[in-house]
Amino acid sequence: MFKVLVSDPISDLGIQQLVDAADVTVDxxxxxxxxxxxxxxxxxxxxxxxxxxxxxxxxMDAGKQLKVVGRAGVGVDNIDxxxxxxxxxxxxxxxxGNTITTCEHTFAMMMALxxxxxxxxxxxxxxxxxxxxxxxxxxxxxxxxxxGTGRIGSEVAKRAKAFGMEVWGxxxxxxxxxxxxxxIRFSTIDEIVRNADxxxxxxxxxxxxxxxxxxxxxxxxxxxxxxxxxxxxxxIDEQALVEAIxxxxxxxxxxxxxxxxxxxxxxxxxxxxxxxxxxxxxxSTVEAQENVAIDVSEQVLxxxxxxxxxNAMNMPPIPPNVLNKLQPYFRLGEKLGSFAAQLxxxxxxxxxxxxxxxxxxxxxxxxTRYIVRGVLAHHLGLEQVNxxxxxxxxxERSVKIVSQTSHESKDFTNLVTVTLRTKKEQRxxxxxxxxxxxPRIVQIDKFPVDVTPEGNIILISHNDKPGIIGRVxxxxxxxxxxxxxxxxxxxxxGGSAIMVLTVDKVVPKETLAEIVKVxxxxxxxxxILL
Ligand SMILES: NC(=O)C1=CN([C@@H]2O[C@H](COP(=O)(O)OP(=O)(O)OC[C@H]3O[C@@H](n4cnc5c(N)ncnc54)[C@H](O)[C@@H]3O)[C@@H](O)[C@H]2O)C=CC1
Ligand SMILES: O=C(O)C(=O)COP(=O)(O)O
Numbered sequence: 001m002f003k004v005l006v007s008d009p010i011s012d013l014g015i016q017q018l019v020d021a022a023d024v025t026v027d028x029x030x031x032x033x034x035x036x037x038x039x040x041x042x043x044x045x046x047x048x049x050x051x052x053x054x055x056x057x058x059x060m061d062a063g064k065q066l067k068v069v070g071r072a073g074v075g076v077d078n079i080d081x082x083x084x085x086x087x088x089x090x091x092x093x094x095x096x097g098n099t100i101t102t103c104e105h106t107f108a109m110m111m112a113l114x115x116x117x118x119x120x121x122x123x124x125x126x127x128x129x130x131x132x133x134x135x136x137x138x139x140x141x142x143x144x145x146x147x148g149t150g151r152i153g154s155e156v157a158k159r160a161k162a163f164g165m166e167v168w169g170x171x172x173x174x175x176x177x178x179x180x181x182x183x184i185r186f187s188t189i190d191e192i193v194r195n196a197d198x199x200x201x202x203x204x205x206x207x208x209x210x211x212x213x214x215x216x217x218x219x220x221x222x223x224x225x226x227x228x229x230x231x232x233x234x235x236i237d238e239q240a241l242v243e244a245i246x247x248x249x250x251x252x253x254x255x256x257x258x259x260x261x262x263x264x265x266x267x268x269x270x271x272x273x274x275x276x277x278x279x280x281x282x283x284s285t286v287e288a289q290e291n292v293a294i295d296v297s298e299q300v301l302x303x304x305x306x307x308x309x310x311n312a313m314n315m316p317p318i319p320p321n322v323l324n325k326l327q328p329y330f331r332l333g334e335k336l337g338s339f340a341a342q343l344x345x346x347x348x349x350x351x352x353x354x355x356x357x358x359x360x361x362x363x364x365x366x367x368t369r370y371i372v373r374g375v376l377a378h379h380l381g382l383e384q385v386n387x388x389x390x391x392x393x394x395x396e397r398s399v400k401i402v403s404q405t406s407h408e409s410k411d412f413t414n415l416v417t418v419t420l421r422t423k424k425e426q427r428x429x430x431x432x433x434x435x436x437x438x439p440r441i442v443q444i445d446k447f448p449v450d451v452t453p454e455g456n457i458i459l460i461s462h463n464d465k466p467g468i469i470g471r472v473x474x475x476x477x478x479x480x481x482x483x484x485x486x487x488x489x490x491x492x493x494g495g496s497a498i499m500v501l502t503v504d505k506v507v508p509k510e511t512l513a514e515i516v517k518v519x520x521x522x523x524x525x526x527x528i529l530l
Contacts, residue, residue: 001023001024001025002023002024002025002045002046002304003024003025003027003043003044003045003046003065004018004024004025004026004027004044004045004046004047004048004300004304005027005029005040005041005044005046005047005048006026006027006028006029006030006048007029007030007031007032007037007047007048007049007053008030008048008049008050008051008052008053008072009030009050010028010048010050010072010289010293011072011286011289011290011292011293013290013293014072014289014290014291014292014293014294014296014297015048015293015297016297017294017297017298017301018297018300018301021301023304023305024301024304027044030052031052032053034054034056034058034059037053037059037062038058038059038062039062041059041062041063041066042062042063042064042065043065044063044065044066045065045066045067045068045304046066046067046068046069046070046300046303046304047059047063047066047068047069047070048069048070048072048296048297048300049069049070049071049072049078049079050071050072050073051073051075051078051261051280052078053078054078054079055069055078055079055080055084056080056083057080057083060080060083060084060087060089061087063089066087066089067088067089067090067303067304067386068089068090068091068092068299068300068303068304069084069089069090069091069092070092070093070094070296070297070299070300071091071092071093071094071296071313072094072289072292072293072295072296073093073094073097073098073283073292074093074094074095074098074102074151074283075093075204075205075232076091076093076313077204077205077206077232079091079313081313081314084314084388085314085388085389085392086389086392087389088384088385088386088388088389088393089314089388090303090309090312090314090315090386090387090388091312091313091314092296092299092300092303092309092310092311092312092313093296093311093313094291094292094293094295094296094299094311095151095311096151096291096295097288097290097291097292097293097294097295098282098283098285098288098289098291098292099151099152099155100155100287100288101282101283101284101285101287101288102152102230102282102283102288103152103155103156103159104285105230105256105278105281105282105283106152106156106200106202106228106230106282107156107159109228109230109254109256109276109278110139110144110198110200110226110228110254111139112254112276113226113228113252113253113254113276114136114137114138114139114198114226115134115136116133116134116136117276118276119133119134119273119276120133120134137197137226139160139163139164139165139198140163140164140165141164141165141166142165142166142197142198143165143166143167143168143195143196143197143198144156144157144160144165144166144167144168144196144197144198144199144200145168145169145170145187145192145193145195145196145198145199145200146160146167146168146169146170146184146199146200146202147169147170147171147189147192147199147200147201147202147203147212147213147235148170148171148201148202148203148231149169149170149171149174149179149182149184149202150171150173150202150203152202152230152231153169153171153200153202153203154182156200156202157169157182157183157184158182161183165198166185167183167184167185168184168185168187168191168192168195168196169182169184169185169186169187170187170188170189170191170192171203174186189212189217190217190220193213193217193220193221193222194220194221194222195222196222196225197222197224197225197226198225198226198227198228199213199225199226199227199228200227200228200229200230201213201227201228201229201231201235201236202230202231203231203232203235204231204232205231205232205233205234205235209232209235210234210235211234211235211236211237211240212235212236213227213235213236213237213240213241214236214237214240215237215240215243218240218241218243218244218249218250221244221249221250223248223249224250224251225249225250225251226250226251226252226253226254227241227250227252227253227254228253228254228255229253229254229255229256229257230254230255230256230257230282231257231282232257233255233257233258233259233260233261234259236253238258238259238267238268238269239268241253242268242269242272242275245272245274245275250274251274252274252275252276253269253274253275253276254275254276254277255269255275255276255277255278256277256278256279256280256281256282257280257282258280261279261280262279295311299311308323308327308330310323312387312388314388315366315369315387315388316365316366318366321362322362322363322366323366325358325359325361325362326359326362326364326366326367328433329359329367329370329414329416329433330366330367330370331370331439332416332431332432332433332439332453333367333368333370333371333374333416334370334371334373334374334377335374335431335439335453335454335529336371336374336416336418336429336430336431336441336453337351337370337371337372337373337374337375337376337377337378337418338374338375338377338378338529338530339374339418339429339441339453339457339527339529340374340375340418340419340420340427340428340429341374341375341376341377341378341379341420342378342525342527342528343420343427343429343444343445343459343525343527344420344422344425344427345422345424345425346422346423346424346425347422347423348375348399348420348421348422349398349399349400349421349422349423350399350400350401350402350420350421351371351372351375351394351399351400351401351402351418351419351420352402352403352404352418352419352420352421353367353368353371353401353402353403353404353416353417353418353419354403354404354405354406354415354416354417354419355367355403355404355405355406355414355415355416356405356406356407356408356409356414356415356417357407357408357409357412357413357414357415358413358414359405359414359416360405360406360407361407364403364405365403366387367416368391368401368403369387369390369391370387370390371416371418372390372391372394372399372401373385373386373387373390375394375399375418375420376390376393376394376397376399380393382530411442412432412434412442413432413435414432414433415430415431415432415442416430416431416432417429417430417443418430427445428443428444428445428446429441429443429444429445430442430443430444431453438452439452439453440452440453441453444459444489444498444500445498446491447489447490447491447497447498448489449487449489449498449500450487451485451487451500451502452485452502453529454502454529455484455502455503455504455528455529456502456503456504456505456506456507456526456527456528457500457501457502457503457526457527457528457529458476458499458500458501458502458503458507458512458524458525458526458527459498459499459500459524459525459526459527460472460498460499460500460501460521460523460524460525461496461497461498461521461522461523461524462496462497462498462499462519462520462521462522463494463495463496463497463522464490464492464493464494464495464496464497465494468499468519468520468521469486469488469499471518471519472499472501472515472519472521473486475514475515475518475519476501476503476507476515479507479511479515481503481504481505481507481511482503482504482505483501483502483503484501484502484503484504485501485502486499486500486501486502487499487500487501488500496522506526506528507526509526512524512525512526
């Protein structure tokens with residue numbers, strides 16, 4: 001039974017699939033301190049958070065069973081990603097569910113800023129009928145600078161155009177062609193700062209974007225600019241912004257987010273007449289909260305059940321076209337890695353993965369992660385190694401990973417070959433997916449075979465001579481071992497050969513040693529593929 005802890009307020013409807021899952025129990029405990037989390041996290045397999053819970057290395061250390069941290073939202077700056085990767089904890093987010101909601105909040109803030117709505121409301125309800133102090137501006141014909149034209153930024157741009165605004169955009173991933181297609185003027189930050197009437201930021205917070213708008217930008221800024229931040233506190237230097245407003249450079253600002261949340265009681269934004277604020281409400285609609293909780297619950301279930309998943313933040317993203325090609329090979333890859341690892345008797349120094357055929361057309365790195373997982377898990381245990389930390393664990397152990405591709409594959413549409421090099425030997429196994437038949441191991445150490453990679457497999461090395469097969473069969477039978485399938489592979493008559501048997505139960509090592517002796521074999525090894 002998997003245990004999931006929900007430590008922030010997350011939509012009940014959204015996590016219903018977790019609650020309903022027969023193999024999962026869910027505990028909702030919002031508002032715990034770090035110490036309280038450390039005290040209880042040890043019993044949980046998954047942790048679900050929004051932006052309040054700070055998921056620190058200390059919490060992860062205490063989370064001995066923790067496999068996944070699910071973020072019901074976009075930003076994962078409250079989660080120590082580096083620490084998670086090192087511990088093999090997968091961090092996933094729900095990037096799409098709150099895009100429109102946050103975009104709409106940005107617009108609400110921009111309009112409230114243009115028309116002084118919060119200030120006017122306050123005066124009106126306090127009994128003052130003041131129509132003079134709140135002369136606003138139209139959005140029409142104004143330039144809106146959008147820093148970060150990702151999911152939210154591009155939706156803001158679309159709506160701004162409907163309001164008759166001219167949109168200037170900057171994003172390191174925005175190309176001139178894409179900008180033109182979206183009706184955005186392709187600009188630099190400097191051009192935006194010098195020309196825009198309104199500016200809105202929609203980037204993640206990272207060392208590069210921290211204080212991307214600070215004193216140097218305010219110094220050259222178009223006078224009277226209005227600034228909106230519904231992304232992350234810290235993108236705009238708060239102190240420098242207050243100064244710029246007081247110097248008459250900036251006409252006003254609307255902030256949903258703060259460098260420190262919640263802000264201190266004496267934070268200058270809270271009393272400044274030209275700054276309006278909301279308490280990080282960007283994603284707070286019924287719809288968005290349901291969407292992100294549904295998305296994150298689905299992926300958490302996949303991870304707990306060891307199924308392919310998406311939206312991992314501590315792993316490079318896999319584009320859908322690549323995922324479509326690779327996904328069918330993930331299980332096979334892991335099994336090839338495990339098979340190869342069980343063939344070797346000493347420490348693996350190098351893992352070479354060769355992809356030939358159509359697979360070579362895409363970035364095969366995600367599949368390599370599965371293969372490396374299979375290799376390492378043989379020694380470290382499947383619980384310890386996953387696709388997030390497999391490459392990291394290999395590097396930590398100085399295991400070199402080599403990946404090769406070739407567009408040609410002689411006998412198969414695709415062939416994945418895993419070669420392990422140790423100080424003493426080199427072992428190799430290759431596999432493919434046969435249409436209509438599923439995964440197959442088609443080569444072991446240069447011998448062609450046709451084996452389903454599943455269950456208990458006995459691999460025998462012997463010299464090709466009459467009577468061996470019969471003897472092995474009789475010996476296994478007399479030890480109450482039923483043979484399900486059998487294959488032999490050889491290059492030359494009378495030369496070295498292999499025999500691959502799938503059997504119905506685990507064969508004790510002593511029985512195998514006995515069979516090697518009595519049947520005059522070179523070696524016999526049991527390989528277990530889970
Ligand atoms: N206030 C709230 O409640 C919410 C805030 N957010 C925040 O909004 C931000 C944007 O979210 P999405 O649009 O979903 O993310 P996204 O990943 O789709 O877009 C972010 C964009 O920023 C760009 N970017 C990165 N570095 C940049 C730089 N130095 N200059 C300009 N652009 C840069 C990226 O290339 C990307 O296109 C995130 O920080 C997210 O955490 C998201 C949802 C709700
Ligand atoms: O999704 C994001 O990045 C957000 O900032 C939303 O935060 P929240 O889930 O409302 O705490």
